[in-house]
Amino acid sequence: MPMLSDPSLKYLPYPSVPFPEGYIRQWPTKRTTTSPVWLSTDLRDGNQALVNPMSNTTKLELFRLLVKIGFKQIEVAYPAAGENEFQFVRELITNNEVPDDVAIQIITPARPDLITKSIASLAGVKHGIIHLYNAVSPVFREVVFRNTKEQTVDLTLNAVRLVKKLTEEETARSGARFTLNYCLETFSQTEPEFAVELGNRVLAEWGKASPDDKVYFNLAATVECAPSNHYADMVEYFHNNINQRDSVLLSIHPHNDRGTGVAATELALLAGGDRVEGCLLGNGERTGNVDLITLALNLYSQGVSPGLDFSNLPEIVQVVCRCNESAVPVRYPYAGTLVFSAFAGTHQDAIKKGLDAQAARWEKVDKTGEGKKYWAMPYIPIDPKDIGYGYENLIRVSSQSGKAGTAYVIKQTLQLDLPRRMQVSFYGIVQNECEKSGKEMSTALITNAFKQQYCLSSKPIGRLHLQSYSLIPLSPSSEPSSLDSAETDGTATPPEQGRDLVRFEGQISVDGRTRRILGDGKGVQLALLDALRNDLELEINVGEVVSHSIEGAKTATYIEVQTPGSSASKSGAGSIWGVGLSSDPVTSQCRAIISGLNGLVGDRRFPRPKMVFSPRRDQSAQRSESWLRDFTFRAGHSVVRTPEHERSELIAASPI
Structure with missing residues (x-):
């Protein structure tokens, strides 16, 4: 059957709460400043x-986890529902599994036989809470139980009398302490006036409520059938009209039928609620009970301690899911695997800037001792590290990401803070890979792509690789320095860039073969460019140059390279960059230039190595005749002619 064009023909709107005329609601102006029970x-x-x-x-495994998290009240069983439930309560008590500061709660319907068995399960308990319930809304009174309001009141009060009698007997026998938690089942669908009337009758029948020994009233949104503000109104009405308010604790038990269980709970706490009943990860009938993890961490994110410890949330989620044979959606609040992950470029850019700004702000607090290390981060309302997550999952890169995402990954893995225009250039490479595969680029794939693109290795990756070099000063004030190999960083600082004329003598691997290059220039950068021009016929221009220090006393240098006649891209898209790392700043420049050239040369052919002139020995020096020792002279055989013989013959044949 299709949806109705006019659903009002079938569904009734929720009724209003009967506040007095002119009444001003209190809950909209309040703030939650303490955690509930x-x-x-x-x-x-x-x-x-x-x-x-x-x-x-x-x-039992889950019970122990709940105790470890810090719950002081745990509903453990429905003892009258079966022998296993009854035995579980008994084992908790007899095996001393319940800490002294933890109360265990059992649930029982308002039926004498079930009440008797349920309370029997709590024999010897230190503090037991009796969750006594019966449905009181019109639809249940009239359809399910066929009771009038008066009959519903009588049924409830008879059950309260029995609970009181049996618990007092157990207290006299074992010293156990008991608390009554009367649940107005289907409170969310009950007339507010009748709910208050019934509550006051229960309070009077119990007869011993005090500020030190309160009666709990469970205001159950058994079915979430109205907006969150309506539930808050109902709680505030009950809060205003129940007797002995200082001897009453209002317990909020929302379900999530409309998907607003968390909101309903938070508003109900503002309206007078003192206690929250729910499950980890929102497990429960139909759409579930309210999620206690979400509620607790919502408080935590506002600076209010929830009194529950979710420092190891990933482990807690794993245990709960295993015990419940369930799974958590990846986007589930706080507990989902992707809730702290950003794929969109704009989000990634904001998060990266937020992390950088916060790091600087916190560093200032450490140095000055002034201010607080408060958390202020775009898109991330709570520090993932507080609940057992790291930052490695904050930014995930796909074809929908942007420059900031890849830049963040490189900074986290390699400590390299890429210039903005280089971020754009490198992301173009990553995006191409994403679009080819149609999948996310993992941190390992991005890092490997970066190393391959910019030839970051002690061994040759690209066509060109700087093996070693020496700098010979051509200015009187300069001192020579050298780098023996690419694997060992030089520590001497070469002549200052741009001031001294130097000669660059380097050993460079070209397509796997070592060749020597020579060049002169003011500073090492120009000398290296001159050497590349002379020996490899490479004409290049240097654009933007950026460098910074990284851990390990190293310098990272980023250099943009261009062919003559080409202009740099304003955004950085398509530009060619090189990266160099070294403990010596000038060496890092040299490596950055060679790195950039690997991205620029493509498959071009290089000229053959030039012949290097080596002076011969002085021809005027007297030659030794020792070379004749290896020859034997015999008659009839020719004698090997020497250069000296040829020279003598030429002189003799010359005209006088």
């Missing part, structure tokens, strides 16, 4: 919602 219902409400309910062994 937390109750985990993972072992009961969450367990009942599983396709395959947990075994008691699995429940």
Whole structure:
């Protein structure tokens, strides 16, 4: 059947809350400044919602995790539902699994036989909470139970009397402490006036509520059937009209049918709620109970300690998913694997700038001791490191990313802070690879592509590789220096760039063969360019040059190279860059130039190496005749002619 064009013919809107005329709501102007009391219902409400309910062994593992996280109230079972549930409660108590500061809660319907068995399961408990419930909304009263309001009140009060009697008997026997948590099941669909009337009758029947021993009222949004603000209105109405408010704790139990369970909880806390019942990762019937992780970390992100420790959230998520045989969507708040990841270029650019600015701000705080290291980051409301994640997943690169994404990866992995125009140039390379594969470029792939593109290796990767060089000063004030090999960085600083005339003598690998190059210029850069022009017929111009220090006392140099007659791209797209790393700044310049040339030369042919002139020995010097010792003279055989013989014959034959 298709959706109705006029759904009002089938569905009724939610009723308004009967505030007095002129009443001004209090919750919209309030702020949450303290954490609520937390109750985990993972072992009961969450367990009942599983396709395959947990075994008691699995429940015990999850119970221990909840205690470790810091929950002080945990709903552990529905003891009257089956023997396994009953035994689980008994094992927790008899095996001393429950810390002294933790209260365990059991749930029971308002039926005498089930109440009796449920309370029996708590024999010997230190602090037990009895979750007594019955549905009180019109649809349940009239359709399910066929009760009037008066009959519903009588059923409830009879159950409260029995709970009071049985718990007092157990207290007298073992000293156990008990708290009544009366749940107005389907509160979200109940008339507010009737909910308050019923609550006050329960309070009077219990008869012993005090500020030190409060009665809990569970205001259950069993079905989320209205906007979050309406639930907050209902809670505020109950908060305003329940008797002995200082002896009452309002417990909020939202579900997520409309997808606004978290919002409903946060507004209900502003409206007077004191306690929150829910599950880790929002497990529960239908669309689930409210997610306690999201609620707690929302508080944390606003500077309010939730009193729960999610420092190892990835491990917690893993345990919960295994115990529940479930999975978490990758975009799930806080717990999803991609919630701190940005793929879009604009997001990546903002995050990279935010990280850089924050690092500088925090460094200033360390140096001056003034101010706070507050977290202020575009798109990332909470520091991933606080909950067990790193920054390596903040920026992920795909064909939809931009320059900032790849630049961030290179900075994180290689400590290289690329110039802006070089970021554009390198991202063009990465984007081409992404579009070819149609997949994300991992950190390892990006880093490897960078090293290959800019020939960052002690061994030859490109067609050209600088093996060693020496600088010979041609100015009187200069001192010579040299670099023995590409694997050993020189420590001497060559003559100052741009002031002294030097000669560059280098050994360079060209297509796997070593050749010697020579060139002169003012400073090493111009001398190297002259050597490349002389020996390889490479005419190049240098554009932008940027350098910075990195860890390990090294210098990184970035040089843009161009062929004569070409102009640099304003944005940097398509420009050719080289990268050089060395503990000596000038060596890093040389390597950067050679690196850039590898991206520029393509498959061009280089000229053959030039013949290097070596002076012969002085021809006027007297030759030794020792060379004759290897010859034997015999009659009838010719004698080997020597150059001296030929010279004597020529002189003799010359006319006088």
